[in-house]
Amino acid sequence: MASLSVQLRAGDARDAGAAEQVMAAAFDPQWGEAWTRAQLLGVMAMPGVHLLIAEAGGEPAGFALTRAVMDEAELLLLGVVPDHRRHGIASALIRSVIADCAASGVVTLHLEVRSNNPAVLFYTAHGFAKCGERRNYYKGADGRHYDAHTYARAIG
Template sequence: MTVITSHGIEGLADAMTVMVSAFDPQFGEAWTAAQCTGVLAMPGAHLLIARNAAPVGFALLRTVIDEAELMLLAVAPEARGQGIGRALLQHSIDTATTSNATSYFLEVRSDNPAIDFYERFGLRQVGVRRDYYRAGNGVRRDALTYRLSLR
């Protein structure tokens, strides 16, 4: 059974355990511990950790005034297909709603298979950042901005 709990900086080691296995290094999307620490030090930051016996996923989000942004969401490869990503996304949306956010945003690489997943949750594309991501081989990919109204 997967349990999701909310953490601050004390959950960073668990998130980093998932981070190293969940993000393909060719895309350069994984964050460093220092980057995560910087976000977690900001007001309105939330780190959600999904655990079975060990950490299997995490979501990092931040709410500022009435807007929430999902900065990272990852599930360990061996735990995929079990509904953990869905539970983390729903929990992050619930957290944003509880924090009085009226809009929920995220950015995703234009060729990321998770796009269908986000769209099934009702998120809709509202923007494009051209050539935002640079792969290890130098290939650039667009970042797509998605929004969900929480009203």
């Protein structure tokens, strides 16, 4: 397998299109989890919100969007283009998010994920533990409902 050169950089509102591009490729439409540009820009305008862009070959390969309030933060979105999966991009993104949280005094990083999302294995491998559940929170395109699981990870 050829080595993949990936660069991480801070993003801003000008990168909403890159995040949209990644979501369109990475998020299965049956779950409706991709945000619109208006949703991205609305959240990105809030205090404490940070966008992290991963680029491979000058093209968007992944991103992470977080929001910090006081000493807690939430990972709002994390996605990697399918062609770039299994190259360590998601791990690089989450490690960078955790390091940024530590540097800014965050003590707990939270996230929420659909119960049947295979990303659960990724998050638990990176130190997140399930701490809550919202029953029947997500609805798939097939009409079935799925629980939302909340996870947290201590920083530091």
